[in-house]
Amino acid sequence: MAYSQEDLATMDSIIKRYPRSRSAIMPLLHFVQSRVGFVNGEGIELIAKLLSLESAEVSAVATFYTQYKRRSVGEYHVGVCTNTLCAVMGGDAIFAGLKAHLGVENDGVTEDGKVSLEHIECNAACDYAPVVMANWEFYDNQTVESAKDLVDSMRSGNPKPPTRGPNSLVTWKEASAVLAGINDGKAHEGVQAGEPTLLGLKISKEGK
């Protein structure tokens, strides 16, 4: 794809955030994902050119981090935490259930391109286990059935909103733009905290 003048201006502004331009590799890779959906050769070469690096140096970085994808993922990329705690509490069952339900394996994408599936590591929401992420938004306290409903809602084009996140689920590309540091104006949406987050405070206020 061709990057628009606006895209290039955005990339330039990303580079200018840093005292040294090379630091911009990671947000620029997120930005490429926001435009292409994954990190392709064109994106790597463009970043190399913008930062005066060899393409090999950029691809060395891109292949180190698991969030940078080598090929298209779904419009909604679903990650099921199968690290020990979530796995034990139901993550394994949810992951198995989703694989069967979607007919895809780990890293697979549904034929309609709507949903991709990945088992992920601990996502810092253990008090909401088992946790499912979609485009890196939180879907807390999932069950096999709720997870199936979630992906069904994605495939029907009307995804359920995250439990702790914006009012509606953004697409993979839109989420990637957020990760590139671009403000989508949705920071104020959603709850400030879920119940487990507030439990200690609540108990404390009860005088315990």
Next chain:
Amino acid sequence: MTTSEITDLITVVIDGFEVSVPKGTLVIRAAEQLGIQIPRFCDHPLLDPVGACRQCLVDIEINGRAFPKPQASCTIPVEPGMIVKTQLTSVVADKAQKGVMELLLINHPLDCPVCDKGGECPLQNQAMSTGRSETRFEGVKRTFEKPVNISSQVLLDRERCVLCARCTRFSDQIASDPFITLNERGALQQVGIYEKAPFKSYFSGNAVQICPVGALTGASYRFRARPFDLVSTPSACEHCASGCDMRTDVRRGKTLRRLAGDDASVNEEWNCDKGRWAFKYVTAVDRLTHPLIRDASGELVQASWPEALAAAAKGLQENTSAVLVGGRATHEDAYGYSKFARIALGTNDIDFRSRISSNEEREFLAAHVVGSSTTYRDIDRADHVLLVGFEPEEESPIVFLRLNKQFRKRALKVSAIASKLSIGVEKLKGDFIKVAPGQEASAIAKQALTSLSVILVGERASESAGALSAVAALADSTGAKIAWIPRRAGERGALEAGAIGNLLPGGRPVQDPAARVDIAALWGVSSLPSDNGRSSDEIYAGISTGAIGALLVGGVDPLDGVNSADALAALDKAFVVSLEIAPSEVTLRADVVLPVAAITEKSGSFLNWEGRARSFDAAVSDSLNRSDLRILSMIADAMGASLNLSTVTSAAKEISTLGKWDGARVSMQAVPASQSSNLNSDQFILNSWRRLLDLGTLQKGEENLAGTARQTVAVISPSRAQALGITDGNLLKISTTQGSVTLPALVEDIHDDAIWAPRNSLGSQLLVNLGAGHGAVVTVVKL
């Protein structure tokens, strides 16, 4: 070591033995001083410590305080009060090392019997010293597709790789060519290139050489030999004036590979890919095997040595003769030519500069270069290095590595007076002083240098009138040191040997009577010719006018000048005696052809740009071919004028007896710069240099190497490109009255008046195609 460099010594105890080493020495190297070998993979003395492989773990305590766990001895500098226990005295260190070795081997294939590294493999050796006899690993080994061509000359077997990152660190830290990197993560981490950008570094072979396993192999050596079948000979590189120490490995009379030798003061442990992988020319070309004489019908026919020597002697004796010797002669051979010219031919008409040259240059060499001793060490200490007519990465790669080392270590300031910003200067973040081709002199005059500065002048400076005069003036006024860096390995030696018309051996001016007496006494002759001799161009002109009738030519390519037609006409006209290893343009025109030994077949030495002798023995011991020196002696004998130089050793001994000239140097007449040209909108001034990898005769037959050459392009500036509607990749026809070349355009940082193209690359042989080098006006048309 001078007094200022004596560093503080620190005494430590390793395995119960005391050793005192300079502050900053790493434990692993302090142990080496005691002969204690700690196993290692990622450690390399010339790369920054990384501590990745963990093979060199030892127990350390400092002033009674023990580290809680074993430490990587390749990352820890010695400290006062340090007690180190290696695997020899610490059970913990021994187990740690054995544990790491076991882990390194679990995913390493058991393919030593078919691996090129087998027999000289640090992993194999250290697995024997530090490994278990049987593996405890019963799982599944990691496998990768193999091998992967990461360039046309380097292959990668990822499953053999132990991920020490020596290769990637070399490419980044030493060569500044980060074309290979570590990719992926964890157990899948692997060395690789970016898929569309092969490992086209001029220094890629070093990565192969320092690979401690068989993961990186050179295409030309892969599956060719077992190391224990090779005979290794120390050698010196003949490809340029950097002066690399080398090792040549031969099996049954055939060179199978060459490796960088270890000389801390010159090439450290590195060399360039040309030096490493261009050696087949010795065997790839049709070697001349017998003397040839041109018969009455004009055909070259085989002759016996006595016949041929007699014919050569006769022709040279019957004519006024001159000598042209190419820039690849050894110091001893050049000395032979020099002495031959004076004694056997009675002339100073000799020139080693078989390339574009000038009389300004000849005076400069006599006044400022011969006998001088600027060295790599001066680069190490310089406050500022100025490049004039010199592109280090292309024309003397080890000089580039040294500049790069100092740049990376201490941000050495490098400035380049040039028309085009080169890749090498860009890597050095050099100050690019942009001038139109031919206008170098005025820019040189403006430089502010100090007595700590070094001016590196290339042979191309002779192509810009006044440039060398300006360099001389700048050095005089600032005290900066001059180093002249020719491209060819033999030029500095030939200069010192007096294979040039204004100097006798040892830098003695021809016109200085005392100097002549010195040499005449040594040579046992009553007198020597006293007038400055002709330069190569003047020699060709002399043939044309009839002033010169015969020519002794050794290793010269007549196409290496801008007036190649004149040179060829002169060779056609004169009686020519040619000493060569293979048929050439000279052979076609020679009257007597005498085959000589190639570099691997003889001993001798080169003087590198520093003037440092780089001597070598014959790598191939059973060659019947004779050196130029030997044959010159034989011709001289046939002429009744003995050279008394029967062997290389006798020549070397005579050279050392000579000593340096301590009398007055030739003084240099400043030459004015040429006027700048007014250009039409389609006219440019040509700028060019030879690339390291190009169509050079010593690279014949090396297709793998040629595959890593840089792309042939014509470079113009953004503003000119815009004015002419040219973008990258447009085909440009560059013409002179003599011819044209057509090249794809590349828009880059270059003087607006200039167009750059490689001088001798595929599709761009400018001397032949355009009859032009540097500074000529050319016409450019977008096709």
Next chain:
Amino acid sequence: MTKLAPVLSAHWDEKDSFTIEAYTRHGGYKASQKALAMDPDAVIQLVKNSGLRGRGGAGFPTGMKWGFIPQGDNKDHYLVVNADESEPGTCKDTPLLMANPHVLIEGCIIACHAIRAKHAFIYIRGEVTHVVRRVNQAIEDAYRAGHLGNGIDLVLHVGAGAYICGEETALLDSLEGFRGQPRLRPPFPAIAGLYARPTVVNNVESISAVPAIVANGAEWYQSMGTEKSKGTTLYSLSGHVNNPGQFEAPLGITLREILELSGGIRNGHTLKFWTPGGSSTPIFTQEHLDTPLDYEGVAAAGSMLGTKALQIFDETTCVVRAVLRWTEFYKHESCGKCTPCREGTWWLVQILRDLEAGKGTEADLAKLLDLCDNIMGRSFCALGDGATSPITSSIKYFRDEYIAHITHGGCPFDPVASTLFVGAGA
């Protein structure tokens, strides 16, 4: 009975707690005003006096870390906040930033002033889109309000999925645009950190604790916690409990107390094992219920306080499966730089898979422990050490269960029994 003490979490229950308005309503950005009027060294001294220790796991005194930054060296200094929360079980910084990003920003301003830095970075893990939004918006709002941009700049840097970047030097390499692999130390970040300049790297919770310390004084902070572990901290309770969540309490509270406050182990079940500070800290069992959860107490009991990530597993959980899964995590997250961790975690997984599947032998158990011995303390950074912790500690407490897998020829546990939705028809 130790009482909970919400300081960081005091206002999280207000719907708009993440906004600059809410933060200011409760006195936000007053501490930074106060600090900016102080001599930087006095701020460092104040933090030293408070006894605040790093909340990222190692517990290094924060004020001392700040004091290591050379002064008057005419170099740029940097503050880098480690918000790459990825340790299994750790889930405190994420809700903190979701509910109140401004407290971190104010902490950054104070810390920058103290260490004479003009530039701060927050390195946040990339897998939390909404938290990125919240922090980014908060930074924008802080600029608009003039708290940032007047001599102190703050940049949010979003990671991209690499646990190793929680290691501070790997984080710095990642932030510089390299592969996130740990660097050699020395030089330590305080001397040559980001861009080879003096740099302080602190955890989110550590920096977030600073505004309250500046506002209320060192003595106030000192009054909470234990002798060497001062102040309050977030304990994250998860797993087989009736009520998981965040509990801010003075250091030194015990798991028994937290369980009592929160409602205990899930009904009908008993505690089997737990982690005090994430998966890299050796596991505990019932016998450690009364271990004071402060730096010294946990260390004395053979583990580490770590990130206070209390992952609770009841008797339905197979310890071999749990450990295998953690080991797979370490293998996945090993950066690849050093041999013991890269190759060792690869091998550990293969042995553990066999053991879990009942295909192992007792000799494998010995091999497993020997392998851990060859990884622990031999790796480049603590990731390799962490990988061995669950294995060695679980064999210490549950060797019989490993043996049971061998004799049983497979896992004797029903994985369904340990799910949260057992009996719910799933």
